[in-house]
Amino acid sequence: MAKEFDLNEVEVWDGNYAASQALRQAQIDVVAAYPITPSTPIVEGYGSYVANGYIDGEFVMVESEHAAMSGCIGAAAAGGRVATATSSQGFALMAEVLYQASGMRLPIVLTVVNRALASPLNVRGDHSDMYLGRDSGWIQIDAFNAQEAYDLPLCAFKIGENMGVRLPVMVHQDGFTTSHKAQNVYPLKDDIAYKFVGEYKPVDEMLDFTRPVTHGAQTEEDWHYEHKAKQHKALMDSRPVIDEVFAEFSKLTGREYKRVETYMMEDAEVALVLLGSSVESAVLAAKQLREEGIKAGIIAPRCFRPFPYDLVREALDVPSLKAVCCMDKSAPGGAMGALFNEISAAAYTTSSRPLISNYIYGLGGRDFAIDEAKRIIKEQKAHADAGHITTNIQQFSGLRGPKLGFYETRRS
C-alpha cells in the first residue's frame, strides 16, 4: 500500500511538480517515459514517488518518445491507468502513436509542457507541439498556471475515463513560464484527490483472459470510416462530460473551470483570444485599459479539443463586440493562425460578426509583456472605430526587423 504524502494546505510548486503530484494522487499504474526539456521533472517526479513508496506503480524507462507512447498504449490496453509527459521534439516523435491511442479509445493522460519545434532547435515555450496534436483525436486541455497544472490532470482522468468518452486527454502547460515558475498551489489531500478521480475501470482489457480481444486491428475502406466517425462523435460528445467534471471539481475545491474562459466580455467592444500563460498577462492588460475607457475583454479556450465552437460563439455573441484579435503562439506554416481560423468560423455564425485579425507571437519563448498586449488591444479599438481592419489581417508581435504582415480587408 502506498504511503500518504504529507502536503501543506498551500505549497510552492512549479507547474511540473504540480503535474507530477496530480499523477501520483491519481495512482497511475504505469508511466512509460523518455525525458525531454522542459517536461522531464513530471516523470522524474513520478519515478521518485515509485522509488520512495508513495505509489504502487511501474515506471518504465524506454528508448524514445515513440516507445513511451507505445508502452502507454500497451499498458492501457492491458487494463491500467496510464500517463506520461513530453514536449516538443518528443511530442513530434510520439505523433504517430497519438493517433493510435485515440483510435483505440484508451484514456491515457499526457501532460504536455509546450515547447517550440525545431528547426532552429529551441527549448523555450510556444504552442507548436500543442497545435501539432490538434487533429490527433485527443482531448486537449490547457493550464495557464501551476495551480491549473495540478487541477487539470485530476480532471483529465475523470473526463477520459468516463464510460461515454474513453478517449486520451492531453493537459498542456507552457514550457518554463508555467513549468518552471514556482507559484502558490493549493493541493487536495491524497484520499480526497483519489476519491475525486475514482477507481480505474478498464474496458476490453487484455488481461481479462476469459474474454480474449485484439486491440489495434486493421480496417480498410469498408470499416475505417465508421470507426473514425464514431470516434469523432465521442470527442464531440465529451463536451458535456468536461463541463460536468469541471462542475464537480468546482464543488470540491471552489476553483471553477470552463471549456472557454471569458474575462470582462459582458460589455466588451474589443477582445483578445489566446491560450496558455499569456492569458493572465492579457487579462491584466485589459483591466488596465478599462481604466482608460477601452472596454476590453479576453477569451481563452481552456479546451482546445474538442474545439468549443458552441461556447466560443456564445462568448463572441456580445452586441457591443466590434473587433477581436486571435493570438497564435505557433508558426502558422503558410496560413492564418489556427486559432484565427477556428474563432473566425465560430464568429461567422454570430449576429455580432466582429472584425477578426490575427497576431503571431511568442515563438520560441519570445516574451509577451503587458505593454504589448495593451498595444494590440488599442489596435483593435482603432479597427472598431474605423469599422474595418486598419492593418494587415495577419501580423507579427515582438518581431525584430521591418514590419511583417499579410492580407488586407477588401474594400470597394
Add this chain to the structure above:
Amino acid sequence: MSMTGSVPGTDKRGIRELGGEEKVGWDAVQQGVVLNSFEGTTENSAFLKPEERNYADFNSYTATVASWRIIKPVYNRDICIDCQNCWVWCPDTSIISRDKQMLGIDYDHCKGCGVCVEVCPTNPKSLLMFNEAADNDDELAGWPVKEKKAK
C-alpha cells in the same frame, strides 16, 4: 470450404468470405476497433482444439481467404512420416496436426507460399505445389516416385 484433409466437425473455420460479414453503421461498430476472439467468455481456450472453440465473427479463423491463393500444396498421407516440419514452418498455421499426426491443409487460410514443400524431408516429398484449379485426387494418383541417388 471442404477439401481433402480438412478436419471434420462443427467447425466455424472459413464459414464466410473475408469481408463478407454484416456491415453495420458507425453507431454499431465496436468501440476502439476491439475485436473479440470468441463469443461470450471462455475458460482454458488454450487447451481446446480450434474446432472446439466458439470463435467470434471477427476472428480471422471464421473467414476464408482461399481466393488469395493461385497455387496450393497437396498432401500425400502415404508418404508422410509425421515429422511436423511443415507444421513448425507454416507462417499461417495452416497445417492441421493432432497428437503429432499430420491431418492435412487448412485451405481456408493457406496462401500457397510453398514453405511446407520446401521443408518436407521425405523422398518423394509428401507435399507438392499444384495449380489452384488442379484436382487433388488426380495429382495424388500421379504422385512422383522415389528418386534414386545418382551413382
